[in-house]
Amino acid sequence: MQKLTLHNGITMPQLGFGVWQVEDEEVVPAVKKALETGYRSIDTAAIYGNERGVGKAIQESGLPREELFITTKVWNTDQGYENTLKAFDESLEKLGLEYVDLYLIHWPTPEFDDYVDTYKALEKLYQDGRVKAIGVCNFDIDHLQRLLDECEVTPVLNQVECHPYLAQNEVKDFCKQHDIYVEAWSPLMQGGEVLGNEKVKEVADKHGKSAAQVIIRWHLQKDTIVIPKSVTPSRIEENFDVFDFELDKEDMKKIDSLDRNERKGPQPSEMNVR
Numbered sequence: 297m298q299k300l301t302l303h304n305g306i307t308m309p310q311l312g313f314g315v316w317q318v319e320d321e322e323v324v325p326a327v328k329k330a331l332e333t334g335y336r337s338i339d340t341a342a343i344y345g346n347e348r349g350v351g352k353a354i355q356e357s358g359l360p361r362e363e364l365f366i367t368t369k370v371w372n373t374d375q376g377y378e379n380t381l382k383a384f385d386e387s388l389e390k391l392g393l394e395y396v397d398l399y400l401i402h403w404p405t406p407e408f409d410d411y412v413d414t415y416k417a418l419e420k421l422y423q424d425g426r427v428k429a430i431g432v433c434n435f436d437i438d439h440l441q442r443l444l445d446e447c448e449v450t451p452v453l454n455q456v457e458c459h460p461y462l463a464q465n466e467v468k469d470f471c472k473q474h475d476i477y478v479e480a481w482s483p484l485m486q487g488g489e490v491l492g493n494e495k496v497k498e499v500a501d502k503h504g505k506s507a508a509q510v511i512i513r514w515h516l517q518k519d520t521i522v523i524p525k526s527v528t529p530s531r532i533e534e535n536f537d538v539f540d541f542e543l544d545k546e547d548m549k550k551i552d553s554l555d556r557n558e559r560k561g562p563q564p565s566e567m568n569v570r
Contacts, residue, residue: 297334298539300521302452303475306429308365308398310516311536312337314481314523320349326527327353333536339455339523340391341369341402342383347390355392366391367398369433370414372405372570380417384426399427400455404439407568411439412446419449431455433481434564437470444474453521455479456564460490460511463555468518479521484508486560495550503541512538514551 313330374383418430433455458480
């Protein structure tokens with residue numbers, strides 16, 4: 297497993313396991329399988345409704361807590377300073393953990409204009425040692441800049457939708473300038489059209505790998521943190537089997553050329569659901 301060192305000195309596995317849209321009862325065998333396969337980073341969120349199941353899987357795995365990197369997120373309805381502190385306590389109780397490795401704001405919801413206060417609550421949790429690192433999800437450059445201007449702790453990462461059809465190069469450039477990692481959600485475009493792309497298939501055939509493995513490898517070589525999701529045991533294993541080959545410059549250029557700013561999810565500036 298490749299690990300990256302976040303700007304606060306904490307190390308994080310570059311490849312993690314996502315559990316979005318996985319029901320609480322279904323998440324237990326999926327996370328246990330992921331941990332058996334070798335994943336050590338699990339990404340959940342309050343809104344996913346499966347924190348309790350993730351916690352159960354962690355407990356049943358028997359793995360030492362210090363070997364694991366657990367991420368969860370504060371949902372839009374719980375934003376604001378006091379609400380966020382309360383929401384964190386609830387997430388921690390459901391997970392059955394004494395601390396979380398990474399706590400994130402799920403969306404900026406700019407219409408409500410309280411993500412700065414929400415982030416200040418994350419800073420408090422970080423200063424109190426209840427989380428090892430703090431960051432954000434789905435933040436555009438202007439949202440990030442405001443945090444840099446008004447808060448004390450630079451986010452360690454920004455988790456955004458990212459795949460070959462949405463390369464997020466501008467956001468990546470900005471984040472790199474400020475020592476913020478980019479983490480890709482929907483790294484395989486939710487199993488969408490990109491997996492059948494001819495250029496991706498050419499690269500996959502060349503390496504004797506699947507399209508999904510090639511795309512995950514592309515993310516890794518871009519220094520992007522990646523969290524593919526699956527509940528199928530064979531896919532969980534396949535998505536992890538990406539450390540025995542490398543894409544060359546020609547392969548990377550082929551996949552880079554697919555960027556067309558195509559999203560599956562909402563625009564962060566327009567996502568104001570509560």
